[in-house]
Amino acid sequence: MNDPTAHDYDVIVIGAGGAGLAAAAVASDQGARVLLVEAGPRAGGSTSLSGGVFYAAGTSLQREAGITDDSPDAMFQYYMTLNQFKLEAGLVRQLCDDAPVAFEWLRALGVEFRAEDLYVAGVDKLRRGHRAAGQGAAIAEALEGVISQQHVDVAYATRVEKLLIEQGRVSGIIVDGEPVRAAATVIATGGFGANPEMLARLYPDAARHGDWHWYIGQPSCRGDGLVMGQSAGGELSAPNRGLLLLTPGFAKDLEVYLPGWLMVVNQQGRRFVDESIEYSVLAGVLGEQSGRRCYGLFDEASRLAAKLSPVRPAPHWTADRLAELADRGDLVRADSLESLAAQLDVPLAALETSVARYNQHAEAARDEDFFKSSAMLRPVRQPPFYAATVRAAIICWTGTGLRIDRAARVLDAAGCAVLGLFAAGETTGGMFGECYAAGGASIANAIVFGRIAGREAAKLAGVTKI
Ligand SMILES: Cc1cc2nc3c(=O)[nH]c(=O)nc-3n(C[C@H](O)[C@H](O)[C@H](O)COP(=O)(O)OP(=O)(O)OC[C@H]3O[C@@H](n4cnc5c(N)ncnc54)[C@H](O)[C@@H]3O)c2cc1C
Numbered sequence: 401m402n403d404p405t406a407h408d409y410d411v412i413v414i415g416a417g418g419a420g421l422a423a424a425a426v427a428s429d430q431g432a433r434v435l436l437v438e439a440g441p442r443a444g445g446s447t448s449l450s451g452g453v454f455y456a457a458g459t460s461l462q463r464e465a466g467i468t469d470d471s472p473d474a475m476f477q478y479y480m481t482l483n484q485f486k487l488e489a490g491l492v493r494q495l496c497d498d499a500p501v502a503f504e505w506l507r508a509l510g511v512e513f514r515a516e517d518l519y520v521a522g523v524d525k526l527r528r529g530h531r532a533a534g535q536g537a538a539i540a541e542a543l544e545g546v547i548s549q550q551h552v553d554v555a556y557a558t559r560v561e562k563l564l565i566e567q568g569r570v571s572g573i574i575v576d577g578e579p580v581r582a583a584a585t586v587i588a589t590g591g592f593g594a595n596p597e598m599l600a601r602l603y604p605d606a607a608r609h610g611d612w613h614w615y616i617g618q619p620s621c622r623g624d625g626l627v628m629g630q631s632a633g634g635e636l637s638a639p640n641r642g643l644l645l646l647t648p649g650f651a652k653d654l655e656v657y658l659p660g661w662l663m664v665v666n667q668q669g670r671r672f673v674d675e676s677i678e679y680s681v682l683a684g685v686l687g688e689q690s691g692r693r694c695y696g697l698f699d700e701a702s703r704l705a706a707k708l709s710p711v712r713p714a715p716h717w718t719a720d721r722l723a724e725l726a727d728r729g730d731l732v733r734a735d736s737l738e739s740l741a742a743q744l745d746v747p748l749a750a751l752e753t754s755v756a757r758y759n760q761h762a763e764a765a766r767d768e769d770f771f772k773s774s775a776m777l778r779p780v781r782q783p784p785f786y787a788a789t790v791r792a793a794i795i796c797w798t799g800t801g802l803r804i805d806r807a808a809r810v811l812d813a814a815g816c817a818v819l820g821l822f823a824a825g826e827t828t829g830g831m832f833g834e835c836y837a838a839g840g841a842s843i844a845n846a847i848v849f850g851r852i853a854g855r856e857a858a859k860l861a862g863v864t865k866i
Contacts, residue, residue, distance in 0.1 A: 409435045409553075410861035411854070412573055412582040414560045415625065417445020417618075418536075418843055419825025420588030421543035422502075422850030423857065427586075428550040430858035435580065436552055437573065439559040439620040443544050445590050446617035446797065446826070447846060450536030451656070453529045454847070455521055455840030456499035460507070461530055465515040470526060472496040478524045479841075483833030488637075491831040494806045495841075498848040503530060506847065509542045522838030523681055529840045536843065559620070560589075563628050569819035570632050584820055584857035587810070588850060591642070591798035591826035592623025602626075602639045602800045605792075608692060614652045615795040625827035629802040632818050634810040637829025641799030643836045644683040648696065648788035650716045650730055655794065657712040658682075660776040662696040663758050664790070669741065669750030671758065674770040680836040683792035695744055696788045697755070702778045703786060722786065732787040740785045755780050797842050799832035808853035822857050824849035 411427040413420045416438035424436045436443075457475035462468075476496040480487060507513060512533040521529025532538045547554070555575075562574040563585065572581040592598040593606075593615035600607040602623075607613065626636060647655050658664075660676030666689040673685045675696075686694055698706075703722045708715065716725065726733040734740035737755060741748040759781055761767045765774035802810050802823045809817035825846035832841070858864060 407581045407583050408572070409433045409580070409582040410863050411584050411586065411857040412437065412580065413586045413588055413854070414573065415439070415445065415588035415590060415827070416443035416554070417588060417590050417825060418447035418539060418543065418846035419850035419853070420445070420586070421540065421547060422847050423586045423588055423824055423854035424552050425543055425546040425550065426851045426854030427858040428547065428552050430855060431863045432858040432861055434552045435582065436547065436554045437558050437560050437575065438554065438556050440618065441557050443554070444537065444540035446621060447843065448537045448540040449617060450843060451839070452532035452535035452537070452539050453521060453840035453843065454503055454506070454532065455528050455838050455844045456503045456530060457496065457526070457528050458500045459503050459530065461513050461515055461518060462527065465518050465527065467527060470528065472500065475499070475528065478522065479837045482523070482835050482837055487833050488830035490806050491804070494852070495831055495845055495848050498852070499844045502844065502847045502851055505851070506539060506542065509546060511538050511542045521678065521680070521840050523678055528838060539843070559624070561624055561628070563632050563821070565632055570821040583861035584822060586853045586857050587625040587629055587802065587821070587823040587827050588825050588853070589625030589827050590618065590621035591801070592626060593617045593621055593795045593798050594619045595622040598623040598626070599795070602636070603642050603798055605640055605687060606642060606644060606795045606798070609791050609793045612649060612791055612793040613795060614793070616654050617797060621826070625823065626801055629810050629821065629823060629827070632810070632821055633812040634802045634818050634821065634823070635813045637800055637803050639800050641829060641832045641834070643680070643796040643799070643842070644792040645679055645794035645796050646682055646686060646790050646792050647794050648716070648730070648790050649793065650725055655714065655716070657714045658696060658790065659706070659709070659714050659717045660712065660772070661702060661778045662698055663755070663780050664694050664696050665746065665751065665754055666694050667691050667746060669746040669754055671754050671769060674767070674772040676772050676776045678839065680838050684835050686790070686792050693789055693791045695746070696790050697740075697780050698778065698786050699780045699782045700784055701782045702780070705778070726786060733784050735783050737785060740787055744787055797826055799826075799829055801827045801829035803830055804828050804849070807856045808849050809856065820860070822853040824853040
């Protein structure tokens with residue numbers, strides 16, 4: 401019989417995205433012998449594709465920007481309230497408390513964050529979105545730099561699909577049929593956006609629009625971590641969590657923003673939201689509308705004025721491109737509201753009332769219904785009129801995953817820790833509700849719990865430095 405105490409490594413980390421790199425860096429820093437196994441040809445995962453926004457409160461960067469009254473306590477209140485406290489409060493507390501610590505760590509590792517790039521990432525109007533210069537790739541590169549200077553063995557192009565389970569505990573992984581043993585194993589394989597079967601089962605909102613959907617993360621994020629964690633007894637958090645982004649489907653690329661100057665109506669021809677609110681909550685609001693779709697309206701004057709905004713870039717929403725899209729039929733173009741209503745199959749009377757009211761708001765520079773900023777109010781008056789059908793159909797990341805505790809230990813259905821097993825990042829769940837708290841919370845989650853998993857895994861292996 402194999403001796404599970406004969407370890408090849410102290411810690412094995414599966415997945416080299418933000419969470420896995422952070423776990424490997426911290427475990428190794430504690431003195432652990434670490435093996436990092438990555439399915440792709442290089443490190444980075446979806447982290448390296450991301451905008452690199454890190455959500456945190458009470459940071460040095462905020463203070464440099466003159467924000468001295470923000471705190472993890474305030475972030476916790478906002479985060480929990482937004483989701484009606486239907487979250488794992490302990491995990492959220494850990495996230496809020498550790499986010500500034502993890503942020504300072506990234507800064508100390510050389511990731512550049514500039515005060516002028518701090519922005520309002522949630523609906524609380526507080527500047528907590530810390531955008532890395534160089535985006536997510538810069539975060540991944542800095543972490544890779546750390547592990548390259550430490551004693552971390554890295555195996556690329558190696559997809560792990562099985563945990564080694566011996567004598568009631570996880571004792572490593574099986575790769576190419578061969579066991580590799582460790583005192584602690586960390587799953588950091590990201591989400592399951594690239595796995596259609598799992599999306600249909602665990603994230604039905606993301607699978608509702610059929611071919612309209614596409615995933616913008618790493619193709620190697622297929623939910624392997626969820627399957628492996630479950631094979632060891634790990635339980636999954638609540639389904640249907642993640643982030644969808646709104647898209648008119650002009651092209652299958654990344655669109656984070658719709659232009660705030662659009663007038664948006666639902667299938668009933670009525671406005672239902674401030675069109676310029678944060679992308680993190682827009683998909684949820686749209687999800688409440690019938691048909692889960694809406695129409696973004698504008699007129700010829702707005703088309704002619706459309707240009708790329710440096711603050712909220714929306715690449716397709718420029719004058720010439722919009723004309724091209726209308727010519728090829730991707731945008732409805734109509735000479736009258738009557739024709740527009742008929743083409744969209746929305747009730748004309750409601751559409752006329754909504755447009756008239758919106759135009760009044762624009763004239764008065766005051767949106768009495770949804771309080772959109774006056775700078776974003778552009779009348780819909782001059783034909784031809786245009787409309788884009790918008791759906792929440794871009795899958796950015798998934799938020800259902802392995803349940804963990806504050807020490808990043810994977811939990812079973814009884815709430816007990818699965819021995820020898822930790823998890824961090826998008827492969828876990830519990831800290832995201834129906835509404836995404838704010839842009840940057842997912843990377844904060846990956847780095848915060850990646851660090852914790854690395855530290856706790858090293859501790860379990862008995863190699864704690866301090
Ligand atoms: C385009 C885009 C922009 C985004 N922008 C932001 C943002 O600005 N702020 C924010 O907070 N969030 C953002 N997100 C979400 C965020 O990037 C991710 O949720 C987060 O980076 C996930 O980190 P992770 O380490 O858990 O997973 P990942 O970074 O995806 O890493 C997982 C790694 O595991 C590897 N892997 C998977 N399966 C296996 C296996 N079986 N064996 C071995 N390795 C495996 C993968 O190849 C991958 O390298 C964005 C996402 C996308 C796609």
